[in-house]
Every structure is written in C-alpha cells, then in structure tokens.
Amino acid sequence: xxxxxxxxxxxxxxxxxxxxxxxxxxxxxxxxxxxxxxxxxxxxxxxxxxxxxxxxxxxxxxxxxxxxxxxxxxxxxxxxxxxxxxxxxxxxxxxxxxxxxxxxxxxxxxxxxxxxxxxxxxxxxxxxxxxxxxxxxxxxxxxxxxxxxxxxxxxxxxxxxxxxxxxxxxxxxxxxxxxxxxxxxxxxxxxxxxxxxxxxxxxxxxxxxxxxxxxxxxxxxxxxxxxxxxxxxxxxxxxxxxxxxxxxxxxxxxxxxxxxxxxxxxxxxxxxxxxxxxxxxxxxxxxxxxxxxxxxxxxxxxxxxxxxxxxxxxxxxxxxxxxxxxxxxxxxxxxxxxxxxxxxxxxxxxxxxxxxxxxxxxxxxxxxxxxxxxxxxxxxxxxxxxxxxxxxxxxxxxxxxxxxxxxxxxxxxxxxxxxxxxxxxxxxxxxxxxxxxxxxxxxxxxxxxxxxxxxxxxxxxxxxxxxxxxxxxxxxxxxxxxxxxxxxxxxxxxxxxxxxxxxxxxxxxxxxxxx
Numbered sequence: 204x205x206x207x208x209x210x211x212x213x214x215x216x217x218x219x220x221x222x223x224x225x226x227x228x229x230x231x232x233x234x235x236x237x238x239x240x241x242x243x244x245x246x247x248x249x250x251x252x253x254x255x256x257x258x259x260x261x262x263x264x265x266x267x268x269x270x271x272x273x274x275x276x277x278x279x280x281x282x283x284x285x286x287x288x289x290x291x292x293x294x295x296x297x298x299x300x301x302x303x304x305x306x307x308x309x310x311x312x313x314x315x316x317x318x319x320x321x322x323x324x325x326x327x328x329x330x331x332x333x334x335x336x337x338x339x340x341x342x343x344x345x346x347x348x349x350x351x352x353x354x355x356x357x358x359x360x361x362x363x364x365x366x367x368x369x370x371x372x373x374x375x376x377x378x379x380x381x382x383x384x385x386x387x388x389x390x391x392x393x394x395x396x397x398x399x400x401x402x403x404x405x406x407x408x409x410x411x412x413x414x415x416x417x418x419x420x421x422x423x424x425x426x427x428x429x430x431x432x433x434x435x436x437x438x439x440x441x442x443x444x445x446x447x448x449x450x451x452x453x454x455x456x457x458x459x460x461x462x463x464x465x466x467x468x469x470x471x472x473x474x475x476x477x478x479x480x481x482x483x484x485x486x487x488x489x490x491x492x493x494x495x496x497x498x499x500x501x502x503x504x505x506x507x508x509x510x511x512x513x514x515x516x517x518x519x520x521x522x523x524x525x526x527x528x529x530x531x532x533x534x535x536x537x538x539x540x541x542x543x544x545x546x547x548x549x550x551x552x553x554x555x556x557x558x559x560x561x562x563x564x565x566x567x568x569x570x571x572x573x574x575x576x577x578x579x580x581x582x583x584x585x586x587x588x589x590x591x592x593x594x595x596x597x598x599x600x601x602x603x604x605x606x607x608x609x610x611x612x613x614x615x616x617x618x619x620x621x622x623x624x625x626x627x628x629x630x631x632x633x634x635x636x637x638x639x640x641x642x643x644x645x646x647x648x649x650x651x652x653x654x655x656x657x658x659x660x661x662x663x664x665x666x667x668x669x670x671x672x673x674x675x676x677x678x679x680x681x682x683x684x685x686x687x688x689x690x691x692x693x694x695x696x697x698x699x700x701x702x703x704x705x706x707x708x709x710x711x712x713x714x715x716x717x718x
Contacts, residue, residue, distance in 0.1 A: 249294040300360040365698030383676025395663030398597040423522040430565035435482040444477040501550040595663035602657040602665040
C-alpha cells in the first residue's frame with residue numbers, strides 16, 4: 204500500500220515535470236502566433252490577443268493525426284471544439300504567468316530540450332532525432348524553443364500552487380485513517396452461467412426481441428480494396444549486383460584496410476550492402492513514379508501496375524473498425540479507405556505510409572453500405588442474447604434475495620441449490636491482489652459493519668459482500684519517511700486543486716471574441 208502511495212506521489216510530481224513535453228507537442232507557438240500578423244484571418248481573440256485560423260488548423264491537424272481513425276461529422280465537431288478549448292486554456296494560462304512575473308530564458312529552454320528523452324540516442328542528444336521529430340510535428344527549431352519556454356513558464360506557475368499548499372496534522376491523520384484502512388468481509392460470486400438454459404426460449408420470444416431491437420442488428424458498412432504496395436524489402440528480391448560492382452566496392456572500401464580480408468570472406472556482406480543501396484535508390488525513384496501515375500489516372504490502378512510492374516493485390520471486406528488481417532486493421536489504411544476522396548468520389552488514395560518500410564496506393568474495389576440483418580440471420584444470436592439476459596436477471600434475483608432479510612435456513616437452501624459458497628478475507632487493504640478489484644471496491648463502499656451489498660458485473664455475474672469489520676489506518680504505526688510521503692501527496696493534491704480553480708477563474712473572466 205505504501206509503495207503504491209509513493210508511486211502515486213512521484214507520479215504527480217513527474218506528471219507536472221513531463222507536462223512540458225506533452226504540452227510542447229500538443230500546442231505550439233501561442234505567443235509566436237499571437238505576435239504574428241502575417242495571416243490576418245482570425246479564428247478568435249483571447250483578452251485582445253489574436254489566434255489565427257492558420258494556428259487553429261495546424262493544431263487541429265495534429266489532433267487528427269493522433270486519432271489515427273476515421274471520424275464521423277459529429278466527432279470531428281467535438282474534436283474541433285476540444286482543440287479550440289485547449290488553445291484558449293493555454294493562451295489564458297500563458298498570459299497569467301507572464302503577468303505574474305514568471306520568465307524562462309533561452310538558455311534554460313535549450314538545456315531542457317537537450318534532456319528530453321525523445322531527442323536522445325544511447326543517452327546522448329541526437330540532432331538527427333531532434334530534427335526528425337520537429338519535422339514530423341511541423342515545428343521549426345525557433346517555434347519549438349519558444350513553446351518549450353512557454354511550457355516551462357506554465358510549470359513554474361503550477362509549482363507555486365503545488366509548493367505552497369499545506370496539509371494540517373488532523374488532515375493527515377484523517378487521510379491515513381481512511382486511505383490505509385483495511386476490511387474484513389465475506390463475499391459471494393453468483394455466476395450467471397449457473398442459470399443458462401435456452402430450452403424455454405420460443406420463436407415468439409426471438410421475434411419479439413428482434414422487433415424491439417432492430418437497430419442493434421445492422422451489418423456495418425464494409426469495403427474491399429485493391430492496392431499496390433511498395434517497399435525496399437520487396438525490391439531486394441529481384442536485385443543482384445554484378446561481379447564488377449562487387450569488386451569495385453571491395454577495392455574502394457577494403458583495399459586500404461590494415462588487415463585486408465579476402466574478397467571471399469566479405470562477399471556476402473558486400474552483396475547485401477549493394478542490394479540495400481540499389482533497393483533504396485530504386486524505391487525512391489519508383490515511389491515518385493507511383494505518386495505521379497496514381498494521380499494522373501485517379502480512377503484505376505491498372506496503368507500504374509503495368510508501368511511499374513507491380514501486382515495489384517486485394518483485401519477481403521472490412522469495416523471502419525478494421526478487418527481480420529493485420530493489414531485491414533492498420534489505422535492509416537482504414538483512414539484512407541473510408542476517406543471522402545476514396546470512398547465517395549472513387550479516386551485512388553495518395554501514397555500512404557503503412558509502416559516504416561511500406562508505402563501503398565489503394566482504391567475501393569467493393570462497397571457494401573450498412574444494412575439491417577434479417578431475422579433468420581440473427582436468430583441464433585438473439586437466442587444467445589435472451590439466454591444471457593435471463594441468466595443475468597436470475598443471478599441478480601438470487602443475490603438480492605440473499606441481501607434481504609432471509610433466514611439462515613433460507614440462505615443455506617439457496618447456497619446448496621446453486622452450489623454457492625461464501626469466501627472470507629481479512630485485513631484486506633484498498634489496493635490488494637488477494638481479491639478481484641470489483642469485489643474489493645464494493646466492500647469499501649459499504650458504510651456500516653454488518654451490512655450487505657451486491658452488484659452485477661459486466662459479464663453477468665452477481666457479486667455479494669457482507670462487511671464484518673473495519674480496521675482504521677494508524678498514523679502512529681508509520682515511520683517519519685512514510686508520513687512525509689503521505690504529507691507530500693496530500694499537499695500536491697491540494698495544490699493541483701488550487702491550480703485548477705485558479706485556471707477556471709481565469710477562463711471565467713477571460714474576454715473571448717470569436718470570428
């Protein structure tokens with residue numbers, strides 16, 4: 204328990220520290236864009252400072268990239284609102300931090316960047332990884348450094364609240380009493396499978412259920428696609444360097460070596476390297492052709508395949524949630540296949556990166572709209588559903604009977620009839636591996652000793668808990684280090700609450716003009 208407490212304490216502090224990194228990749232350059240008037244098309248103003256449409260669209264693009272899935276119109280609207288809310292929140296926070304005198308120098312920001320794990324390789328800052336990460340997120344070094352400064356600025360402001368919050372002795376004692384509490388209780392699991400019997404279900408029951416739940420029996424929209432795949436690995440299969448190329452490579456790279464190996468010793472290594480180089484060169488050239496040809500003939504992949512001598516492959520049908528194969532579960536493929544340009548307009552997709560090694564162009568081969576399933580198609584499924592519902596209801600009824608004022612004799616009869624048995628656990632803390640989490644959570648929700656409580660689980664089983672004893676946490680039993688850790692946790696929690704209240708007050712008072 205105390206170890207978990209310590210992990211949570213450290214988690215709070217670590218979260219506050221690494222929020223810098225998350226923040227910098229979520230939104231960037233608020234101040235930069237506020238001060239830039241290159242794009243006069245405004246999205247909104249926050250306390251008189253402009254936020255451009257360009258800035259909003261860039262942040263929305265980043266948010267869409269993180270979802271990696273096709274969104275319905277309603278979901279897109281929600282995402283746009285969430286992005287705009289985040290922009291306003293961070294704008295108001297940065298303004299307040301500066302007004303309160305917080306500041307971060309360029310040198311401090313540069314030092315922080317050098318220590319961000321995402322930019323390190325083998326424990327050292329990697330310029331290549333740094334540039335690649337910035338490029339992928341559409342940062343420049345200048346805008347990224349500016350954003351790091353703002354992230355550190357907000358951390359300074361947040362730390363003021365966390366660092367000045369105070370937990371009083373009686374609050375610590377009360378927290379330990381509750382949080383380090385353990386309980387003695389009996390528990391019973393009533394499995395729904397004990398009541399599973401479909402023999403009483405009639406065709407009328409199934410028909411009635413179908414009529415009442417028709418919207419639940421819908422075949423999802425599906426597509427099958429044609430695609431052309433391109434990867435260096437596939438290209439390697441048809442490549443073989445000539446003897447002249449092998450010899451030339453050997454002379455250029457091994458001739459001056461102090462311990463010059465024989466050609467026969469390094470031939471395989473040389474051939475593999477030459478093949479890799481040839482494949483990469485051919486891949487770059489072919490990818491450019493693939494892009495051009497698929498755009499020039501957007502209604503077919505045939506000429507693309509013939510020109511590049513690449514096969515057109517097909518997938519089975521799959522839905523927006525993905526199919527049965529790894530390829531048809533790929534988020535980038537799903538996003539492209541169900542995009543408006545590909546699905547509605549019938550065009551080839553742009554080249555999409557399926558993984559680190561593969562690029563693909565696809566088009567829809569077959570499209571099945573969502574449709575209602577007939578009763579005959581779902582009859583067996585409905586039978587299983589009714590059986591499950593009846594079993595869950597009966598399990599719950601048995602549990603509620605045991606919770607009510609049933610006599611010991613009645614309880615004994617029920618336990619015997621359904622082959623049930625109470626289990627006992629003692630001194631069980633809130634965080635335990637001895638008992639399933641739903642059971643222990645239910646036990647800690649019971650207010651009085653001697654009371655019983657029950658709950659249905661997602662799988663249909665019903666759990667029942669009888670509370671026997673409450674063992675309060677004892678502050679005197681803890682050492683100084685443990686007390687200090689708990690105090691730190693409480694104060695960090697209080698500080699976070701104070702900070703959120705402060706930010707909420709800033710948002711409430713902010714003057715926001717939308718265009």
